[in-house]
Amino acid sequence: xxxxxxxxxxxxxxxxxxxxxxxxxxxxxxxxxxxxxxxxxxxxxxxxxxxxxxxxxxxxxxxxxxxxxxxxxxxxxxxxxxxxxxxxxxxxxxxxxxxxxxxxxxxxxxxxxxxxxxxxxxxxxxxxxxxxxxxxxxxxxxxxxxxxxxxxxxxxxxxxxxxxxxxxxxxxxxxxxxxxxxxxxxxxxxxxxxxxxxxxxxxxxxxxxxxxxxxxxxxxxxxxxxxxxxxxxxxxxxxxxxxxxxxxxxxxxxxxxxxxxxxxxxxxxxxxxxxxxxxxxxxxxxxxxxxxxxxxxxxxxxxxxxxxxxxxxxxxxxxxxxxxxxxxxxxxxxxxxxxxxxxxxxxxxxxxxxxxxxxxxxxxxxxxxxxxxxxxxxxxxxxxxxxxxxxxxxxxxxxxxxxxxxxxxxxxxxxxxxxxxxxxxxxxxxxxxxxxxxxxxxxxxxxxxxxxxxxxxxxxxxxxxxxxxxxxxxxxxxxxxxxxxxxxxxxxxxxx
Amino acid sequence: xxxxxxxxxxxxxxxxxxxxxxxxxxxxxxxxxxxxxxxxxxxxxxxxxxxxxxxxxxxxxxxxxxxxxxxxxxxxxxxxxxxxxxxxxxxxxxxxxxxxxxxxxxxxxxxxxxxxxxxxxxxxxxxxxxxxxxxxxxxxxxxxxxxxxxxxxxxxxxxxxxxxxxxxxxxxxxxxxxxxxxxxxxxxxxxxxxxxxxxxxxxxxxxxxxxxxxxxxxxxxxxxxxxxxxxxxxxxxxxxxxxxxxxxxxxxxxxxxxxxxxxxxxxxxxxxxxxxxxxxxxxxxxxxxxxxxxxxxxxxxxxxxxxxxxxxxxxx
Numbered sequence: 001x002x003x004x005x006x007x008x009x010x011x012x013x014x015x016x017x018x019x020x021x022x023x024x025x026x027x028x029x030x031x032x033x034x035x036x037x038x039x040x041x042x043x044x045x046x047x048x049x050x051x052x053x054x055x056x057x058x059x060x061x062x063x064x065x066x067x068x069x070x071x072x073x074x075x076x077x078x079x080x081x082x083x084x085x086x087x088x089x090x091x092x093x094x095x096x097x098x099x100x101x102x103x104x105x106x107x108x109x110x111x112x113x114x115x116x117x118x119x120x121x122x123x124x125x126x127x128x129x130x131x132x133x134x135x136x137x138x139x140x141x142x143x144x145x146x147x148x149x150x151x152x153x154x155x156x157x158x159x160x161x162x163x164x165x166x167x168x169x170x171x172x173x174x175x176x177x178x179x180x181x182x183x184x185x186x187x188x189x190x191x192x193x194x195x196x197x198x199x200x201x202x203x204x205x206x207x208x209x210x211x212x213x214x215x216x217x218x219x220x221x222x223x224x225x226x227x228x229x230x231x232x233x234x235x236x237x238x239x240x241x242x243x244x245x246x247x248x249x250x251x252x253x254x255x256x257x258x259x260x261x262x263x264x265x266x267x268x269x270x271x272x273x274x275x276x277x278x279x280x281x282x283x284x285x286x287x288x289x290x291x292x293x294x295x296x297x298x299x300x301x302x303x304x305x306x307x308x309x310x311x312x313x314x315x316x317x318x319x320x321x322x323x324x325x326x327x328x329x330x331x332x333x334x335x336x337x338x339x340x341x342x343x344x345x346x347x348x349x350x351x352x353x354x355x356x357x358x359x360x361x362x363x364x365x366x367x368x369x370x371x372x373x374x375x376x377x378x379x380x381x382x383x384x385x386x387x388x389x390x391x392x393x394x395x396x397x398x399x400x401x402x403x404x405x406x407x408x409x410x411x412x413x414x415x416x417x418x419x420x421x422x423x424x425x426x427x428x429x430x431x432x433x434x435x436x437x438x439x440x441x442x443x444x445x446x447x448x449x450x451x452x453x454x455x456x457x458x459x460x461x462x463x464x465x466x467x468x469x470x471x472x473x474x475x476x477x478x479x480x481x482x483x484x485x486x487x488x489x490x491x492x493x494x495x496x
Numbered sequence: 497x498x499x500x501x502x503x504x505x506x507x508x509x510x511x512x513x514x515x516x517x518x519x520x521x522x523x524x525x526x527x528x529x530x531x532x533x534x535x536x537x538x539x540x541x542x543x544x545x546x547x548x549x550x551x552x553x554x555x556x557x558x559x560x561x562x563x564x565x566x567x568x569x570x571x572x573x574x575x576x577x578x579x580x581x582x583x584x585x586x587x588x589x590x591x592x593x594x595x596x597x598x599x600x601x602x603x604x605x606x607x608x609x610x611x612x613x614x615x616x617x618x619x620x621x622x623x624x625x626x627x628x629x630x631x632x633x634x635x636x637x638x639x640x641x642x643x644x645x646x647x648x649x650x651x652x653x654x655x656x657x658x659x660x661x662x663x664x665x666x667x668x669x670x671x672x673x674x675x676x677x678x679x680x681x682x683x684x685x686x687x688x689x690x691x692x693x694x695x696x697x698x699x700x701x702x703x704x705x706x707x708x709x710x711x712x713x714x715x716x717x718x719x720x721x722x723x724x725x726x727x728x729x730x731x732x733x734x735x736x737x738x739x740x741x742x743x744x745x746x747x748x749x750x751x752x753x754x755x756x757x758x759x760x761x762x763x764x765x766x767x768x769x770x771x772x773x774x775x776x777x778x779x780x781x782x783x784x785x786x787x788x789x790x791x792x793x794x795x796x797x798x799x800x801x802x803x804x805x806x807x808x809x810x811x812x
Contacts, residue, residue, distance in 0.1 A: 055599075056591070056606040230592045243595030254500050258810065265499045267650065267747070267805040 002034045003418065006425045012156050012415040013427060014079050025082040025194075025476050032190045033077065045076050045420055048182045057178050059233050059464055072175055073469030075419040076186055079430065079451045080194075083478040089152070089160060089434065090445045092343030095334060097148050097436050097443060100165065100321045102337040104144040107320055108134045118336050119329045123353075126404060127326055128374035129168065129319020131282055133289045137306050139315045140213045141440050146313040147206070147277075148436040149173070149450075153347070154415035161347045161412070163431065165327065167318040169279050172450040172470075173435045174237035177202060177244075179472040180448075196474040197447035203244035205437055205444055206277075210245075212440040213311040214274040221274035224248040224264065226255070228280045228296050238279050248273075252280075257300030262310040275311045282316040290316075324373035324407050325351060352399050352406040361408040362399065365392045368408040370399070383460065385411055414460055417471065419453060429454045431462050432473065448473040497650050501596050503806040504589040505651050506658035509642075511586035512605075513662040515579045516635035518569055521546060521670060521700050523628035528696035529562065539677075540565035546673045547577050566624070571616045579631060583612045598645040601638065608634040653743035657801070660743070664736035665794050670700045671723050672787040678716070694719060701731045720783065721775045733790065737767040747805075759800035766793050 008016055015026045022030040033041060049071065052058075058069040081089075106113050107124060114121045124130060149170025151163040180199050184191050207223065214221030227238035229251050242249035254264050255273065263270035278285065284294040289302040304310045320326065321333075328349045334342045350357040350368070361368060365384050372380035382395045399406045416427035434449030451473045452462035462468040525543050541560040544553050549568075552575060557564040572578045576585075587609040594602050611634070615627065639659070646652050674697045694714045698704040703722060706729055711718045726732040744763055748756040755761040778786050 053610070054603060054607055056594075056602060225595075230588065235591070236594075239591075239594040243599075248498060249593075249595045250498065251500065254498050256810065265808060265810075267497055267499055267502045267654075267808070269808060270810060 003030055003425060004034075006418055007427070008416065009427060011413055011427060011429075012154060012158050014154075014415055014417045014430065015077075016418070023080070023082075026080045028193055029078060029080060029190055029474075032187070032193075041076070041420060042423070044186045048074060048076055048186055051182055051185070052178070055178070056236070057175075058236055072464055073455055074179060074182065075417075075453060075455075075469055075471045076183065077418055077420065077425070078183060078187075078472045078474045079417050079432075081432075081448070081473060081475045083476050085160075086197075086447060086475045087478075088343065090447075092160075093148075093150055093434060093436055093445050094443045095338065095340060095343050096150070096162065096165070096330065097145065097438060099334040099337045100148075100167065100330070101143060101145055101438060103333045104167075104315075104318055104321050105142050106337075108137060108144075108317060113333070113336055116336070118332050119326070123325055123329075123404070124320065127320050127323035129282075129317070129322050131290075131317035131320070133302055134315070134317035137315070137317075139305075140215075140308070140311050143213070143438050143440075144315040145318045145321075146209060146213070146315075146438050148438070149433045150436065152344070152432045152434070153412055154432075156413040156415075158415075160344055160432075162330070162344050163347055164324075165322055165330070166433070167322045168314065169281070170433070170435065171234040171237055171279075172433055172452075173202060173446070174240040175470055176435070176446065176448060176450050176473070177240075179450075179470060183472040191474075194474060195477045197477055199446055199448050202435070202446050203241060206241065207245040207247070209437045209439040209444075210275045210277055210311075210313060213313060215308055215311065218274055222248075222264075222272060223275045223277065224250045224273050226250050226252070226276050226278040226280055228252075228284070232279075234279065241277070250276075252284075252294075252296040252298055255298045255301075257298060257304050260300075260304060260307065260309055262298070262301060262304050273310060275313065277313045282319065285316060324349075324371055325353070325404065328407060347409045347412060350408040352403040352408065357408075358399065358403055361406075362396055364408075365395060367411065369411050370395050370406055370408045373405050373407060383411065411460070414454075417451070417453065419455065419469075419471070426457065428457070429460050429462070430471075447475040497596075499806045499808055501593050502651065502654045503802075504593045505597065505655045506801070506806075508586050508589040508593075508605075509655040509659040510662040511582040511589065512635050512638055513659045514577065514666070515582035515586070516632050517663070517666040517670075518547065518577070518579050518582070519628040519631040519635075520702060522566060522569055523625060523632075524696045524699040526562070526566075526624060526628075527699075528692060531692050542673045542677050544568070546669045548669075549575055549577055580612050580616050583609050596651060598641070600641050600645045604634070604638055604641050608638065650747055653746045654805070657740045657743040657747070660736040660740035661794055661798060663731060664733045664740070665791060667701050667723055667731055667733050667736070668787045668790050668794075670697065671720065672784060672791075674700070675716070675720065675783060698722075703729065703731060717775060717779075720778075724778065725770065725773060725775070734767075734770040737763070737770055741767045757800070757804040759797060759804040762793065762800050763797045766790070766797065 006016065008018055015023060015030065017023055052071045052074060058071050103113065113119055114124060145167045147170065149166040149172060151166060152160045153163050154160050176199055210223045211221050223245070224247055225238055225242040227235060227249055229235065239249055248264065250264060256263050256265060256270070258270055262273045264273055280296060283291045284296045286299060286301040287294045287297045288299045305312050327346065328351045330346060331342045334340060350361050352358045352361055361370065365382070366387070368384045370382040382391060414429040414431065417430050418425040419428045430451050430453050432449055432451055435446040437444040451471045453469045453471055454460055454462045455469045456467050459467065521543055525539055529539055540562055544550050544560060544565055547569065553568050556574065557568055568575055568578065570579045573581060575581060587605050590597060590602055590605050611630065642652070642655065678693050678697065691714050694716065695704055698707050698719060701723055707719065707722050710722060710726070722729065723732055725734050727734055729735055741763055744760050748760055750756045750760060755764055
């Protein structure tokens with residue numbers, strides 16, 4: 001199977017120029033795939049899917065009684081990111097998360113940015129992710145958001161934009177690691193020749209970062225990953241990360257606050273926990289402070305956290321900066337705290353609570369994407385060009401009723417990648433979610449990240465819950481050189 | 497280790513063992529019924545009684561025909577002890593401690609579950625023997641993988657203890673049910689059917705060949721002795737309790753002859769009885785009463801294990 005006849009159809013394609021030539025860095029992959037014998041690529045695709053199923057690399061789907069687990073659809077043609085582009089993204093992501101952490105810390109403590117009139121107070125305090133009980137809390141090293149999974153998209157102009165910040169419990173990093181594993185098995189020689197930056201050390205970096213947050217003076221802090229349980233859609237990831245880090249995976253019932261300390265229930269009694277990587281929403285963490293009906297939470301946890309006897313990653317309350325209304329202010333937030341211009345821009349955003357913006361939005365509903373500020377996962381959205389008059393009318397009413405809760409953005413011509421469809425390639429839209437770890441002394445950006453693909457033809461929705469899939473993201477090393485991750489024997493794969 | 501994790505690995509092993517036993521019961525029974533005349537082939541009801549689920553069977557199916565019995569014991573999702581339900585429960589437990597067990601264990605169990613899932617959808621019983629052999633093999637493979645990929649520490653011992661208690665319980669149940677059906681079949685004594693029927697009981701505990709090597713001729717009392725008291729046969733109750741006790745001592749660290757909690761005390765007492773029991777005493781006491789009492793006490797040990805390790809009370 002060959003790329004002959006693959007048409008970019010006027011979109012920015014990650015692998016090909018509009019003239020149909022491979023982009024810089026992608027030549028080798030294209031050449032090797034073109035050279036594969038007939039049916040070989042399909043065969044490898046099927047083998048990759050079977051491996052994912054047997055490994056149980058699945059996510060849970062709700063509202064689907066017959067089957068509650070599915071594999072995350074995977075396409076074996078890699079997405080290539082050249083070194084220079086990546087360097088800029090990395091700088092931009094570090095800049096953004098540094099500013100956002102300063103912002104969150106400011107909001108829950110001094111609130112200077114509000115007093116300086118950079119962002120309206122009511123907008124901040126009405127954000128869905130704002131948590132009053134966090135006021136006055138000073139987490140270790142002033143870090144609130146330790147793990148971030150920023151959603152980036154590339155527009156028709158070839159530029160990357162930030163679509164969402166995902167500062168609460170971003171998921172998907174396990175798919176990055178597993179996709180890489182599968183790709184190294186599937187295309188060892190191409191992988192070796194391409195000199196790809198490694199992602200496999202993510203779990204050790206995560207563990208280092210988590211241990212750094214432990215209360216002072218502990219030599220070997222006990223770290224645990226907290227999952228809502230096996231019915232959570234990201235359960236595989238929780239257990240995978242705990243396994244890869246070699247730490248305990250705990251559920252709410254395993255934890256108890258005893259004499260001011262957070263303890264695990266073990267077969268020999270209680271054992272102290274120092275750092276918790278929690279993968280459970282703020283709301284469910286502590287029924288004494290947040291939702292009192294939470295069956296998953298640990299009563300007294302917030303008190304232990306505010307007294308510093310346990311560290312939480314991410315800290316509760318980070319969602320305040322994840323609000324889509326606050327998002328509109330991130331460029332100002334960066335300028336305010338860092339005195340720099342943003343390296344990666346926001347997608348242009350119309351804020352429906354501003355009169356001019358609202359008027360524009362209501363006039364152009366058929367051209368815009370309207371988003372409810374408190375929804376994620378692709379829910380609560382109107383995609384103007386694909387909508388009916390009735391849907392537009394409904395959103396018009398909703399916007400007029402609650403302008404604070406809506407933003408609108410131009411429909412982006414998201415970049416595309418070739419994916420395998422039966423016996424040929426077709427272009428599909430993608431985004432990119434790199435993962436960022438905010439440590440005590442440095443910020444680490446995982447080179448690559450999750451490339452999510454809208455597998456439905458023409459679709460712009462990449463979420464796994466709505467028909468999205470993924471592919472491996474290959475960030476190339478600067479000026480070639482051999483990949484430290486590759487351990488392939490040169491004889492192993494002559495056909496490729 | 498976390499109490500929840502210990503609980504999950506204990507039950508995971510119990511469910512796998514239960515699935516294996518049910519598969520073997522069905523397979524042995526199926527082959528036996530092919531060998532004996534129709535009027536003597538009413539052997540499916542007792543099998544259902546063995547699992548203790550005869551009431552829900554009666555409610556759902558009514559007549560204990562072969563097809564009904566196999567469907568109920570193998571695939572029925574509303575039977576919590578069907579092979580399918582057991583494998584599914586084992587996998588759910590494994591899924592909740594996936595980071596704790598080895599990836600090889602998980603992968604094997606997941607493949608086992610996917611196999612059951614496909615079979616349940618197809619429900620093709622053309623080759624039942626191969627299917628049940630596959631199930632028994634999957635269980636043996638799981639035990640082997642566990643043996644050779646997981647640290648033989650606390651968690652492993654909880655797993656083995658669960659498996660051994662389950663096995664002891666199952667051996668006692670199959671013996672209890674079958675022995676009393678076989679005894680009145682005096683018509684068959686000396687006939688070829690006698691060997692077939694008693695042979696099937698031994699096969700239900702995978703004990704036929706080993707019994708032959710040990711005792712040769714088929715003799716009901718010797719069979720009872722073998723399944724209850726044989727020290728070195730891995731499915732005899734004595735062996736299972738002794739192995740469970742070894743794991744218990746490794747978990748608690750108690751010195752020989754001492755105990756750390758009620759679970760260890762009860763298990764130790766039960767095991768010691770099997771160590772020093774004689775067949776005559778057992779028959780004097782009444783075999784059925786003895787087996788019934790054994791099952792009750794195994795259940796009690798299970799409950800004590802729960803209290804001592806999985807649901808530890810915290811002093812405030």
